Amino acid sequence: MSTATDTVVAPQRRDPDDINRANVPKIVIGLFGLILTAWALGNLFLAFGYYPQWFLDNKILIAALALIGGVGGAALLFWFLNMFIEGLPNRLSQGIMPYAFLLPGFGLIALMLIYPTIQTINYSFANANSTEYVGLANYKDIFGSKDFWNAILNNLLWLALVPAITVAIGIIVAVLADKLSAQGEKVSKSIIFLPMAISFVGASAIWNLVYAYSDKSQSQVGLLNAIVTKLGMDPKTWLQISDGKLNSLLMMVILIWLQVGFSMILLSSAIKGVPDDTLEAARIDGASELQIFFKVIIPQIRGTIVTVFITVVILVMKVFDIVYVLTNGRDNSDVIANLFFNEMFANSQAGRASAIVVVLLIAVLPILWYQVKTFREEQMNR
Amino acid sequence: MSSTAMTPAPVVSDPKPRQRRLMKDGRPRSMFSIISMILLCIIWTLPTLGLLVTSFRSRDDAQSNGWWNALFNPFGTGWTFENYRKVIADADLGNAFLNGIVVALPATILPIMFAAFAAYAFTFLDFPGKDLLFIAIVAVMVVPIQVAFQPMLNLLGPNGLGISGQYIAVWLLHTGFGMPLAIYTLRNYMSTLPYSVVESAKIDGATHYQIFWKLVAPMAMPAMAAFATLQFLWVWNDLLIAKLFLNSGNSTVIVKLQGLLGTQGQGQELLTAGAFISMVLPMIVFFALQRFFVRGLTSGAVKG
Known part of the structure; x- marks a missing residue:
């Protein structure tokens, strides 16, 4: 579409011979500028790492320079790239321009995500320090280990509970908040939403205090044990109790506490988007509020529910920080991402760790497929 | 007077509203909603409040009874700033705070810069393979970042x-990991911009580079701010990348906090202050x- 307009309109404004010929100075300056900028930027950024003393060891100075160098440098890079491509004969330049715009972004994705994925799959067939291929030995190891299956089981439990509960509480909060006054809605939503700003580690510190245990003879410092002792029971070391997966469940509470805000915000805007006349029509037909909720509102916000659910599923699959910080997998509470971390860094088993990531990668494939499918359907309906 | 979410609420336009108090905007006041929301808000706030209160209590007080005692009996508690002073002086948290800022600012701005150009191409240019490349973006958004650790430690490390260990390593990684989401968010926003503006600029002879800087980038500012908020919180709160790719002199608050959480017993009082910082x-x-944050989330933020 855009190329068509260009070829039709452009010749009227410029000399037709001129645009189809290469503009050599532009090409030369553009190319030279590109190389020079890339070289200078590369050296500047490496210098931050190699010779911090050049910048007086001053962190703020380095950050400021990185910001200026990064943003300005990227702009300069694109400017020279643009000049170089404009210097090319018109037809060639029209064809190359889009790819030039994509190049830096895709280059980074290729370097940081695609190359490592391939390399990790590669390492998963190699030994502990990735020096020799060992065939399927790593997979045999992990599939034969009790810890691995225990972690898988825990992950499945997290997957079964956390996304569904997060969505459910999110809907309840969204509906309740919708019935408050404008001011009340704003304040209560902010309060529920606030944990979104807190890190997993910070949240673990917060809940560590809730689950804290003091000896029976002492006054309880932890909120949960204080309640339990008030009810006449003995205080418990909550995060060490693996019966009924209690420790895993208590850690799930933390993630739910963090994520309900996100779920509520998305679902709330979806509920507000439900057209009033559909609700009105149902009321006139004599439907109860409960029927209206399940038969009219829920079907209309299904898309958002799925989005929230999937986002939380992806988060839960690689849940790490909370488990790592609070139990580090002790008392049967291990999960895949934590198992991976310990195999890789505590046990220095790069091969086995890579195999675990490959399992994780395969586990996200259905979601990946679903995301792509939904995206394509959306594109068709545009 | 007790109305629940379940009982049919009178329609606003009801000619004979039942005897119940209405809010300013004419909707009925639902006591059930008010009470449950207040309860929920209290439950949601209590854990954080506990941390905040504990962080201002002396070590002995915090260990002798629960933080709520300090609230019920504010004059019988040894309030102190000592925990904050100590955690900044002893656990080097002041320096770590600075590191966090140094890490987060470039790691927030740089991906936007690169992603904006790519999003422009995806929105306003036509080229072979466009759909396929964008589907690749949708796909890599889901890839868990754990795949990157071993290969990237090898690539950025001493060999x-x-x-590895320097800020630059973490900037690079966050820029790369944030890129798919950034391109996706910005492209979604840009595709809502009026195409005619770009078209007429092109007819006037503007290059794509000029159109990008003068027209599209300023118009896409809200989306950029949305992504920036998201990315900033993500980078600041990140444990894994900072722990693995920064040496201890450069490490962030979150990494220091994780270290404090590991030390049981002594240093517990520093933990609460550190967490709050x-x-x-x-x-x-x-x-x-x-x-902006809400807008970023609602624009379909799924990150691997």
């Missing part, structure tokens, strides 16, 4: 570029930019 900046950003 590779030798920049780690939360201050994201909370300020959160409240100041909540509007």
Whole structure:
């Protein structure tokens, strides 16, 4: 579409011979500028790492320079790239321009995500320090280990509970908040939403205090044990109790506490988007509020529910920080991402760790497929 | 007077509203909603409040009874700033706070820069393979970042570029990991911009580079701010990348806090103060930019 307009309109404004010929100075300056900028930027950024003393060891100075160098440098890079491509004969330049715009972004994705994925799959067939291929030995190891299956089981439990509960509480909060006054809605939503700003580690510190245990003879410092002792029971070391997966469940509470805000915000805007006349029509037909909720509102916000659910599923699959910080997998509470971390860094088993990531990668494939499918359907309906 | 969410609420336009108090905007006041929301808000706030209160209590007080005692009996408690002073002096949290800012600012701005150009191409240019490349973006958004650790530690480590441990390594990684989401968010926003503006600029002879800087980038500012808020919170709160790719002199508040959580017994009183310090900046950003943050989330943010 855009190329068509260009070829039709452009010749009227410029000399037709001129645009189809290469503009050599532009090409030369553009190319030279590109190389020079890339070289200078590369050296500047490496210098931050190699010779911090050049910048007086001053962190703020380095950050400021990185910001200026990064943003300005990227702009300069694109400017020279643009000049170089404009210097090319018109037809060639029209064809190359889009790819030039994509190049830096895709280059980074290729370097940081695609190359490592391939390399990790590669390492998963190699030994502990990735020096020799060992065939399927790593997979045999992990599939034969009790810890691995225990972690898988825990992950499945997290997957079964956390996304569904997060969505459910999110809907309840969204509906309740919708019935408050404008001011009340704003304040209560902010309060529920606030944990979104807190890190997993910070949240673990917060809940560590809730689950804290003091000896029976002492006054309880932890909120949960204080309640339990008030009810006449003995205080418990909550995060060490693996019966009924209690420790895993208590850690799930933390993630739910963090994520309900996100779920509520998305679902709330979806509920507000439900057209009033559909609700009105149902009321006139004599439907109860409960029927209206399940038969009219829920079907209309299904898309958002799925989005929230999937986002939380992806988060839960690689849940790490909370488990790592609070139990580090002790008392049967291990999960895949934590198992991976310990195999890789505590046990220095790069091969086995890579195999675990490959399992994780395969586990996200259905979601990946679903995301792509939904995206394509959306594109068709545009 | 007790109305629940379940009982049919009278329609606003009801000619004979039943005897019940109405809110300013004419909707009925639902006591059930008010009470349950207040309860929920209290439950949601209590854990954080406990941390905040404990962080201002002396070590002995905090260990002798629960934090709520300090609230019920504010004059019988040894309030102190000592925990904050100590955690900044002894656990080096002041320096770590600075590191967090140094890490987060470039790691927030750089991906936007690169992603904006790519999003422009995806929105306003036609080229072979466009759909396929964008589907690739949708796909890599889901890839867990754990795949990157071993290969990237090798590439950036002493046997590779030798920049592991420095800020630059973390900037690079966050820029790369944030890129798919950034391109996706910005492209979604840009596709809502009026195409005619770009078209007429092109007819006037403007190059794509000029159109991008003068027209599209300024118009896409809200989406950029939305992504920036999201990315800032993500980078600031990140444990894994900072722990693995920064040396201890450069490490962030979150990494230090994780270290404090590991030390049981002594140092417990520092933990609460440290945790609160780690939360201050994201909370300020959160409240100041909540509007953008919400927009970032609602624009379909799924990150691997």
